[in-house]
Amino acid sequence: MLFGLEVEGDAPVYLEIRFEDYQALQIEGDHLMLTLEETMKCAEAEYGIVPSDWRAMSQHEIDRIPFS
8 A cells, every 4th residue: 555645845755554464454564665656666676566556545445544
């Protein structure tokens, strides 16, 4: 999962959250990336996730994520 985070006056940064099991909300880890391009390259190199694999999450999916 990838969140674009805006910092006032700066370019956005991207928070990558890796789930072991999204349905159970078991998080493996996370990573902060400085550019979308860097994020996409790393996702493809490390996990085989190509640009066509990405999709926008529904509001329901977003609402399930524990932000604590």
